[in-house]
Amino acid sequence: MARVTWEKTDAAKDFLAQGRQTERLKFLVGGVILLGLVLYLAFSGTLLGARFFITIDEVLNDPQFAGQTVRATGVVLGDTIVIDESSDTTIITFTVATFPENHPNLAEALHIGATDPNATLMQVRAVGQPKPELLRHEAQAIMTGTLGPDGVFLADELNFKCPSRFEGDAPVMGQQDHPGMERLDNAS
Amino acid sequence: MLAELGLSSLLLALAASVIAVGAAVYAARTDNQRWLVSARNAAVITFPLLTVSTFALLAALMTEQYQMAYVWSVTDLDTPTLYRFTALWGSQAGSLLFWTWLMSLFVFGAILINWGRYPRLMPGVIAYTMATVAFFIGLSVFLENPFERWWLDPITGAITAAALVPAGMVVPPPQILAEQSQGLNPLLRHFGMIIHPPMLYLGFVGFVIPFAFAMAAMTSRDLSTGWIIATRRWSLVAWLFLSLGLILGGRWAYDVLGWGGYWGWDPVENAAFLPWLLGTAFIHSVMIQEKRGMLKVWNLVLIIGTFSMVLFATFATRSGLIESVHSFARSEIGLPMFLFWAAITGVSAYMILVRRREGLLKDDHPFTNILSRETLFVLNNVVFVALTLVIFWGSFGAPIISEMTTGTEVTIGVEYYNIVTPPLFILMYFLMGVAPLSAYGVTSLRRLGLNILYPAVITAFTLALLAVTGTTDPAALVGYGVTFLAGYVALWEVWRAAQARQRSKGESLPVAVLALFSRNRRRYGGYVVHLGVTVIGIGVIGSTLFQAQTERQLRVGESLVLQDYTLRYDGITLATAEDNREMTIADVTVLRGGQEIARLRPRIDDFNGMAMSIAGQHSTIENDVYVLLNDFREDTQAVRLWLYINPLVNLIWWGGLILIVGTLLGSWTADTTPQRQPAKPVKSARVGEGVAS
Known part of the structure; x- marks a missing residue:
């Protein structure tokens, strides 16, 4: 019995190769469009969503951030906190002092910031936000918003941080808890 | 006793895992089966050893061993039994041990199940999985040891934590340690926290198995579909747990964080989402390799990318790189974790390049049609990868590059994600609809x-x-x-x-x-x-x-209206819970069309100065009536309530x-195990000695 074989003619081969090229072109065009879309989205999103995380001094004094939505941090001064709940919308105002940078201990940094007589101060106002549980004296405020023409920072978003008793410390022994300390005290 | 037991098991586990890696590498280089058996035995024993360590820590938590620094930091005298259990993953050191234990469980299972089926891949699988396990045990031993104890210097009164007894130091008085114990962070005292972290960890660590098989396939040059078939279920199981972890995390945020939402595009949330996206792409594209022998390089890139993202997420969460409600405190493990992530990713990428250059990763078929199922699957994969890249850019790329180039830190707000992700999700859903209707080859x-x-x-x-x-x-x-x-x-x-x-x-x-x-x-x-x-x-x-939302200060008997819902404030209850938290509970009634539909009790829990708002919720398929108590004034008994209507959230x-x-x-598919792989020709004279199956 004769063996039947089928071979592609040159014309068929050319046709297939041409088809593959067309498909490849489609893939290429599709890929470029998708890549362009992603890059455009990422670029425009970054422009709109990027917030410089700056100090209070920069918010108040650096003209490049004027009118921009920025993120800033400061130490809350407790006696300036006013929460107006008389209307339908809560209005929170308080003043923050410069937050000392690069301090390893949060509690100490907050205390230094709150008691520094030379610290820059900035008034903050937030409208229509829930009363933050951690808004208190010597809390670290992390605020997103814009500096108004009156020098008051209008915060769209407020976050607060306090030294937590749930993080990091070690137990402390009083004199009565270890005889050695007593001996040392007596000796001196 | 428990500390000594846990520590010695941990040290033995470290030794076993290092031996497993060394023996597996040697077995792969010499084709010596006895070394491979040794590697397997060392790898398999690691899990029981870590089990002893983990249960020693758990027992210490349960039995209030406050001399152990970890127990002291995550529990106190008021901690209920349930939260003593969850305290195992309540802070860095315990969570790291728990994480490593889960990873060793996966490795234990994968080695035992696949030992006889994929002998050529086993040296690589053992080497890569156990190198990862050894690294994490090393972190526990040297940098975040959960078995450190408090020691008192009787001369100075200084207290330090150390795993071994420092010279001249004594055990501090137990009652003082107990009284000063810190307790579990209130944010973690929620039912969701019982399940969410273990699920997420299982999802993360589970991807070590497909990653190791992929690397083993490249190392052994056995780049048939064997590694894909071997890891299909492992990938699905890891993906399932990761999905569960993300969903439960969303639920926890919704219930506990008190802002009416479940996803805030927080960098650490995003870090957990990234491996899910790449893992989803992977479990789709492996089907194309199984059916058509295509996408060989792509699948390797995806699984390596997935595991790389797992390691990066772990690094981001545990190093203190990003401050977030989800992250652990700043830790010394950051640099080693970063180096490990960079090494794993770099070596894997290099391996792909080498094997590709050797021509071992050629596809069996070319792409022939733009509407074919394989093309649409790839397109959907590209969307997943694009989502991964843009979310990575917003969470880590832009802030890091900005800090490096301008010296000013930039954070990317939620506006970025609201612009970038919706078009990609729309494309993803569209392709999810169209791709299954297309045929392989030509459509x-x-x-x-x-x-x-x-x-x-x-x-x-x-x-x-x-x-x-x-x-x-x-x-x-x-x-x-x-x-x-x-x-x-x-x-x-x-x-x-x-x-x-x-x-x-x-x-x-x-x-x-x-x-x-x-x-x-x-x-x-x-x-x-x-x-x-x-x-x-x-x-x-x-x-x-x-979502609709309003807020108002209410006195007893006053109401708040939103859409067709009315919220009536009926009074306040002050109570102290068993764990000593002070609860301020508002009694409110929800009415719709004048008919009472629910009574809710939103509350503020005060954990000795740290307060949390726990929402009152009336849930139906249609919506959630979500009520937050924001403030209570003792003088007037007035409360400030926030009311959200969250349509379809359930x-x-x-x-x-x-x-x-x-x-x-x-x-749960029928067994798709391929025929037993022929063992590689062995150079050693000791062919087949001691090979178990």
């Missing part, structure tokens, strides 16, 4: 159009119905359109196949559907997963675009449940 536009006709018509009808009933927001209609299309296609495919069975076999519809699911669980389980993702999508669109949790069922169905 014409006409055929694809005919296949999609009925689901498209039903989708159009649904959208018309929505428009008529008041949903006219174009963004919502586009979102619902692609989401419903994906869901209808899944249902249509099941319906069409069941109809065909009814015609050919004369079966009733339920019998035909059951037969479909029992014969091809992978495919139809996949459709159930798609249905779950559809339901989640509907919930996300509804709760994001149509569909997210229900969709998650459907997704889980679908994944379980899909991974």
Whole structure:
């Protein structure tokens, strides 16, 4: 019995190769469009969503951030906190002092910031936000918003941080808890 | 005693894992089976050793061993038993041990199950998995040791934590340690926290198995589909746990963080989402390699990318790189973790390049048609990768590059994600709908159009119905359109196949559907997963675009109105819970159309100065009435209540449940084990000695 074989003619081969090229072109065009879309989205999103995380001094004094939505941090001064709940919308105002940078201990940094007589101060106002549980004296405020023409920072978003008793410390022994300390005290 | 037991087991586990790596590498280089058996034994013993360590720590938590610094930092005298248990993962050191233990469990299972089936891959699998396990045990031993104890210097009164007794130091008075113990962070005292971290960890660590098989395949040059078949279930299981972890994390945020939402595009949340995105792409694209022998490089890139993202997420969460509600405190493990991540990613990428150059990763077929199923799968993969890249850029890329180039830190707000992700999610849902209707090889536009006709018509009808009933927001209609299309296609495919069975076999519809699911669980389980993702999508669109919210200060008897709901404030209850937290509870009644539908008790829990708002919720499929107590004034007994109406939010949790069922169905397939692999010709004279199967 004769063996039947089928071979592609040159014309068929050319046709297939041409088809593959067309498909490849489609893939290429599709890929470029998708890549362009992603890059455009990422670029425009970054422009709109990027917030410089700056100090209070920069918010108040650096003209490049004027009118921009920025993120800033400061130490809350407790006696300036006013929460107006008389209307339908809560209005929170308080003043923050410069937050000392690069301090390893949060509690100490907050205390230094709150008691520094030379610290820059900035008034903050937030409208229509829930009363933050951690808004208190010597809390670290992390605020997103814009500096108004009156020098008051209008915060769209407020976050607060306090030294937590749930993080990091070690137990402390009083004199009565270890005889050695007593001996040392007596000796001196 | 428990500290000594846990520490010695941990040290032995470290030794065993290092031996496993060394023996596996030596076995791979010399083809010596006895060394491979040694490697296996060392790898397998690591899990029981870590089990002893983990249970020693758990026992210490349960029995209030406050001399152990970890127990002291995460529990106190008031901690209930349940939270003593969850305290195991309540802070860095314990959580790291728990994480490593889970990883060793996966490795233990994978080695025992696959030992006889994939002998050529085993040296690589053992080497890569155990190197990862050894690294994490090393972190526990040297940098975050959960078995450190407090020691008192009797001369100075200084207290330090150390694993071994420092010279001249004594045990501090136990009652002082107990009184000063810190207790569990209140944010972690929630039912969701019992399940969310273990699920997330299981999802993370589970991907070490497919990663190790992929690397083993490249190392052994056995780049057939064996590694894919071997890891299919492991990938699905890891993906399932990761999905569960993300959903439960969302639920925890919704219940505990008190802002009415479940996803805030927080960098650490995003870090957990990134491996999920790449893992999802991987479990889709492996199907193309199995069926058509294509996408070999792509699949390797995806699984290595997934595991790389797992390591990066772990680094980001545990190093203190990002400050977040989800992250641990700043830690010394940051640098070693970063170096490990960079090394694993770099070595893996290099291996792919080498094997590609050697011509071992050539696809069996070229892409021939832009509408073929494989092309649409790849396109969907590209969307997943694009989502990964843009989310990575927003969470880590832009802040890090800005700090490096300008010296000013930049954070990317939620606006970025609201612009960037919706078009990609729309494309993802659209392709999720279209791809299953396409055929492998070649599909014409006409055929694809005919296949999609009925689901498209039903989708159009649904959208018309929505428009008529008041949903006219174009963004919502586009979102619902692609989401419903994906869901209808899944249902249509099941319906069409069941109809065909009814015609050919004369079966009733339920019998035909059951037969479909029992014969091809992978495919139809996949459709159930798609249905779950559809339901989640509907919930996300509804709760994001149509959330309504108001707030007001109320005195007893006063009401607050939002849409057709009325919230009446009935009074306040002050109470102290068993764990000594002070609770301020508002009693409120929810009315709709004048009819009482629920009584809610939103509250503020005060944990000795750290307060948390716990919402009162009335949940239905239609919406959640979500009430937060924001403030209470003792003088007037007035409260400030925030009321949210979150439409369709519960569909997210229900969709998650459907997704889980679908994944379980899909991974419960008939055994697809290939024929036993021929063992590689062995140079050593000791061929086959001691090989167990």
